[in-house]
Amino acid sequence: MLYSLRERDYNITAFLGGYDKNITYLVGNNRLDKVWSVDASVPLNNLPIKLQDKITDILITHTHGDHVAYLDQYVKKNPKVKIYLFKGSSFEKHCEKTITIMDGDILPLNHIKIKVLHTPGHYPDSCCFLFNDSLFTGDTVFIGRTGRTISIGSNVRTLYKSVYSKLLTLQGDITIFPGHDYGPEPYCSIKKNIKISPLLQAEDEDDFVQRMEEYERSRLS
Ligand SMILES: [Fe+2]
Known part of the structure; x- marks a missing residue:
């Protein structure tokens, strides 16, 4: 376990593992008799x-492979589990228990x-999940930077729009809870993340594109 947080009447527990410092979250009431997970990126064990x-x-x-890597294990253990995926995801057909979701949907899970x-931007079916003061960002935003735009389906200008118009507003x-533990700390507030992340300080879209290009060059050197 990476950490466990008690927030008002619910609990967020983070588990580290999987392909590359992935984090799967379990969220539930403080009795933890029913929980929901964000991603299935660490082995059930x-x-x-x-x-x-x-x-x-x-x-x-x-639906990048690392975030759904252990979905089969979770489903086998919980045959009635419901899986929420963005509408039109190419992964949809691989999985029978999916409920398709769209921008702005409100999901009532266990009274939350x-x-x-x-x-979109890192990947076309990327979604963030917001409840109360907690935001699960997957690979759209990490602590210290945004997600990358180097995979098939990535688009840096689309990422700018998603991050700057939907998240930073x-x-x-x-609090941001990212999909990987890549930053100086596993979670932090949006305000603090802007302060410590040059990629979250762009003046406009072109400036963001330039900052991303510089970032990707730095990854190569
Ligand atoms: Fe990803």
Whole structure:
């Protein structure tokens, strides 16, 4: 377990593992008798035994292989689990238990209302999930930077629109919970993330494109 947070009347627990410092979150009430997960990116065995069969719903931030790598294990253990995927995702046909979601949808999971924000750019079916003061960002935003735009389906200008118009306009004290533990800390507020992330400080779209190009060059050197 990476950490466990108690927020008001619910609990967020983060588990690290998978392909590359992936994080799968389990969220539920403080009794943890029913939980939902964000992604299925760490092996089921990484989760506490007592929670493995309590998963009622799985929210998929996007369908890059590492984020759905262990979905079959989660479904096998929880045959009634519902899987939420962005509408039109090419992954949809691989999975029978999917519920398709769209931008702006409100998902009522175990008495918590979760808002779906479609945030393409890193990948076409990328979604972020917002409830109360918590925002699950998948690979759209990490702590310290945005996601990358080097895979098939990525688009840097689309990412700019998603990040700057849908995420950075949210209240600054909302906490970001990313899909990988790549930053100096595993989670932080939107306000703080802007402060520590040059890629979140662009003046406009062209400036962001330039900053991303510089960032990608720095990854090569
Ligand atoms: Fe990804």
